[in-house]
Amino acid sequence: MISYLGLFGLMAGLLPGRVLAQGLGEVSGTLLDQRTRQPLPFANVVLLRLSDSTLAANTQTTENGSFALNNLALGRYVVRAEALGYQVVRRSATLEAATPVVRLGEWLALPTVVQLGNVVVQGEKAAVVNELGKITLNVDKDLTSAGGTAADVLQKVPSVAVDDNGQISLRGNASVTLYLDGRPAPPNLRLDQLPASRLETIEIITNPGAQYAAQGTGGIINLVQRKQDKPGWNGDALVTIGTRDKYTASLSGNRQVGKLNLSGSADGLSNRFYGSSSLRQVATVNGRSIRTDQTGTSTRLQTNHSLRLGVEYTFSDEQRVSLTAQYYAQDFRTTQNFATQLAQDSYPSYLLRNQNAEADNLYGSRFSGTYRRTWAAAPGRALTISTSYYLDGGTVMPQQRVLEGPAGYPLGARQQLLDVTIQMPSVQVDYVHPLDKQRRWEAGVKTDALVTAGTSDYGVQSTPGGEFVRQDAGSYRYTYRQLIPQAYGAYQHKSEAWEYQAGLRAEFTGLSAQVLPTGSAHQRILNVFPSATVARTLPHDQRLQLSYSRRVNRPNFLQIIPLPIYSDARNYVVGNTDLRPEYVHVGELGHQLTWRAMTLSTTLFGRFASQSIQSLRTIDTVATRRSGQPDFITRTSYANFGRTASYGVELSLTQSVTKWWKLTANGSYYRNQVASFTTDGTRAGFTGSAYLLNQFSPTKTLALQLSGHYRAPLVVPQGRILSVYGVDVALRQRLFHDRAALTLRVSDVFNTRRQYTQLAADGLVTDIRTKYETHVGYLGFSWFLGTRKAASTIEDQPQGDKGGIGG
Numbered sequence: 001m002i003s004y005l006g007l008f009g010l011m012a013g014l015l016p017g018r019v020l021a022q023g024l025g026e027v028s029g030t031l032l033d034q035r036t037r038q039p040l041p042f043a044n045v046v047l048l049r050l051s052d053s054t055l056a057a058n059t060q061t062t063e064n065g066s067f068a069l070n071n072l073a074l075g076r077y078v079v080r081a082e083a084l085g086y087q088v089v090r091r092s093a094t095l096e097a098a099t100p101v102v103r104l105g106e107w108l109a110l111p112t113v114v115q116l117g118n119v120v121v122q123g124e125k126a127a128v129v130n131e132l133g134k135i136t137l138n139v140d141k142d143l144t145s146a147g148g149t150a151a152d153v154l155q156k157v158p159s160v161a162v163d164d165n166g167q168i169s170l171r172g173n174a175s176v177t178l179y180l181d182g183r184p185a186p187p188n189l190r191l192d193q194l195p196a197s198r199l200e201t202i203e204i205i206t207n208p209g210a211q212y213a214a215q216g217t218g219g220i221i222n223l224v225q226r227k228q229d230k231p232g233w234n235g236d237a238l239v240t241i242g243t244r245d246k247y248t249a250s251l252s253g254n255r256q257v258g259k260l261n262l263s264g265s266a267d268g269l270s271n272r273f274y275g276s277s278s279l280r281q282v283a284t285v286n287g288r289s290i291r292t293d294q295t296g297t298s299t300r301l302q303t304n305h306s307l308r309l310g311v312e313y314t315f316s317d318e319q320r321v322s323l324t325a326q327y328y329a330q331d332f333r334t335t336q337n338f339a340t341q342l343a344q345d346s347y348p349s350y351l352l353r354n355q356n357a358e359a360d361n362l363y364g365s366r367f368s369g370t371y372r373r374t375w376a377a378a379p380g381r382a383l384t385i386s387t388s389y390y391l392d393g394g395t396v397m398p399q400q401r402v403l404e405g406p407a408g409y410p411l412g413a414r415q416q417l418l419d420v421t422i423q424m425p426s427v428q429v430d431y432v433h434p435l436d437k438q439r440r441w442e443a444g445v446k447t448d449a450l451v452t453a454g455t456s457d458y459g460v461q462s463t464p465g466g467e468f469v470r471q472d473a474g475s476y477r478y479t480y481r482q483l484i485p486q487a488y489g490a491y492q493h494k495s496e497a498w499e500y501q502a503g504l505r506a507e508f509t510g511l512s513a514q515v516l517p518t519g520s521a522h523q524r525i526l527n528v529f530p531s532a533t534v535a536r537t538l539p540h541d542q543r544l545q546l547s548y549s550r551r552v553n554r555p556n557f558l559q560i561i562p563l564p565i566y567s568d569a570r571n572y573v574v575g576n577t578d579l580r581p582e583y584v585h586v587g588e589l590g591h592q593l594t595w596r597a598m599t600l601s602t603t604l605f606g607r608f609a610s611q612s613i614q615s616l617r618t619i620d621t622v623a624t625r626r627s628g629q630p631d632f633i634t635r636t637s638y639a640n641f642g643r644t645a646s647y648g649v650e651l652s653l654t655q656s657v658t659k660w661w662k663l664t665a666n667g668s669y670y671r672n673q674v675a676s677f678t679t680d681g682t683r684a685g686f687t688g689s690a691y692l693l694n695q696f697s698p699t700k701t702l703a704l705q706l707s708g709h710y711r712a713p714l715v716v717p718q719g720r721i722l723s724v725y726g727v728d729v730a731l732r733q734r735l736f737h738d739r740a741a742l743t744l745r746v747s748d749v750f751n752t753r754r755q756y757t758q759l760a761a762d763g764l765v766t767d768i769r770t771k772y773e774t775h776v777g778y779l780g781f782s783w784f785l786g787t788r789k790a791a792s793t794i795e796d797q798p799q800g801d802k803g804g805i806g807g
Contacts, residue, residue, distance in 0.1 A: 026101045029106070031109060044081070045079065048078045063374070073095075075095060076093075089108075089109050137202040143703065143705040150223060153202060180223050184426070195267050197267065203222040207586050207587075217552070234253060235786060238781070262311055263310040264307075274772075278293070280767045302330070309326075323368070327364070354568070365390075367388065372385075392421075399413060414460055416456060424450050431443055491503070518562045531547070548587045562576070602651055612642055644674045647671055648686075651666070664693040667691070672684065685714075709725060711725070719759040721757050747774060
């Protein structure tokens with residue numbers, strides 16, 4: 001049995017009192033905002049020797065703004081604190097034998113203000129903040145997001161791509177875990193239906209540690225919704241209109257009285273998009289060559305409504321509790337009119353005219369609560385208990401209708417009615433305990449659950465205008481249950497110039513799925529996921545960091561359950577009950593340099609996966625034979641095969657070119673290698689992306705942004721996805737002494753963004769071209785209530801929630 005007295009004795013030997021007894025010193029204090037007296041967390045604090053300005057020690061402020069530097073040799077120093085968006089503050093400190101401890105107390109910092117004649121540039125956070133292992137995009141500061149959605153904003157993040165179906169990929173990897181306010185997002189969350197005006201920041205963590213869930217071999221993307229917590233009455237109203245029937249409106253505000261803060265927001269979005277597409281497929285069926293050419297136009301109408309209410313009560317400086325409730329409703333309707341030309345050997349070609357329609361009616365309720373306990377006597381010590389419950393449901397109804405065809409071809413319509421309900425409860429406990437000023441350990445437990453049940457009814461309309469008759473063949477009922485209990489532990493040690501962190505996470509996956517009448521799937525898997533980070537602070541504001549983690553990509557329930565979902569009468573997607581998780585090793589080596597008005601980040605990265613989950617498109621010979629029609633039916637499913645790898649370099653540069661022009665450039669170049677489905681080897685190629693953002697402040701009240709994005713061609717197991725590029729421009733004019741702002745935005749100025757995919761399999765060649773409406777103009781008007789005001793520039797925008805994510 002461990003002796004508690006011995007344990008306490010060991011801890012006492014590590015406390016600063018013993019260090020000071022050896023003739024070493026300590027500097028401590030608390031960094032606050034001079035205007036609001038609020039703490040400034042995660043600010044960099046460095047200690048420089050007065051004689052030669054060399055680095056003696058460094059640290060970061062905790063969530064309550066406090067910091068401490070110890071194990072210091074006696075002498076004269078300069079203490080420098082630097083918080084993003086605030087003026088650098090300096091204090092002198094002299095450590096002598098008689099006074100080895102210097103307590104600076106409350107240390108106040110002012111937001112950055114630079115006077116340029118009649119132009120005042122006041123800055124807080126940049127539109128894109130690059131840190132080693134993490135990228136933060138401050139949505140409010142990105143003018144080109146006005147009137148857009150979360151999918152539009154993510155296109156600006158380095159190495160991130162979002163296709164027309166809302167699928168996210170990071171550095172070519174589609175296994176990205178999506179979080180909403182620090183918790184796993186519901187499976188049916190659509191980025192193209194989440195208004196950008198609802199978001200405060202987007203955080204991209206490319207190589208998460210043990211504190212984060214191991215799910216997602218491509219990393220974590222956390223969407224942080226706006227939070228109102230200023231004293232008194234505050235809020236804002238926003239209305240945006242876009243060309244060709246696009247409208248967005250939002251209202252948000254808060255009321256803080258003493259220890260109680262009430263907040264709320266309401267959002268509405270109605271967008272109509274027009275597009276065109278073409279699908280060419282050449283297949284060999286029973287020795288015959290068949291070609292289909294589909295061309296057509298489409299209209300998408302999406303309507304969203306959401307209401308979010310929050311309450312936070314601060315019992316004391318050490319305890320607070322917050323509750324949030326949110327309700328949303330989404331209506332997504334797509335209509336596609338297209339012509340299908342069929343041609344085959346020994347048969348004359350003929351033409352079909354078809355119409356596809358899909359109606360999605362989705363709703364959801366989300367509840368979350370957090371209790372946080374800190375200890376003023378032990379800075380850094382914290383206990384956080386959080387819970388959440390998501391209830392999402394709705395109906396999805398794709399429909400295919402044959403309007404015209406050759407003589408003898410049956411006319412009519414087919415319909416699939418999907419009814420689904422998803423429940424996601426989650427409970428999490430995290431504890432952080434500092435051992436001394438340099439060392440700490442943290443641990444946590446969490447349980448995530450997902451329960452969903454639904455039906456898929458297949459109906460046929462034999463006569464135009466008639467009723468859809470349910471067909472037993474093709475109709476299904478399904479249930480899916482998944483439980484993932486998790487636990488982690490991590491240790492961190494900071495010295496004068498080094499920082500070490502190591503952790504281990506254990507996760508158990510238990511799932512049960514059944515689809516009647518086709519089949520079932522069961523999995524019971526226990527895994528451990530190690531992670532480690534070593535960082536070195538170098539002279540002249542440089543930092544070098546090496547990190548490693550093992551991660552997993554669990555297939556989602558639609559990839560597992562054998563439930564066919566039809567995109568049209570000739571193409572469908574179905575899950576695979578034998579699908580297993582994919583495992584990956586991720587490594588990164590990063591370097592960051594800050595020099596005057598420039599920040600340069602360079603990252604070498606590698607990702608090596610086994611048992612890779614691949615999407616495959618093939619001919620369904622059985623369905624083709626049973627259809628009785630002179631064409632073919634394709635089947636898209638998933639399988640584990642081969643190994644994938646991607647490795648390369650990522651660069652990020654932030655540079656103030658002049659006092660009125662700031663430049664942000666991001667780029668990546670890497671080799672992407674996947675297992676080939678058509679040969680015994682692999683498919684590989686070099687690819688990458690580039691993003692350039694120019695921010696101008698030509699006058700006191702006018703801000704301008706000009707940005708461009710390019711993504712190079714990318715190989716996939718059956719082919720490749722061609723390049724995508726575009727240019728956006730936006731400007732904001734402040735009005736009425738900063739009580740209002742007018743924003744004008746034009747997306748895809750040259751109308752160049754389109755999707756082009758080339759695929760090949762045994763007996764099947766597919767070319768898919770899609771062009772949705774991306775060349776759109778938006779005009780937005782914002783009115784600020786209470787103490788909130790319009791930003792003086794792009795940089796000066798409301799700050800988001802200072803909380804992070806974990807578990």
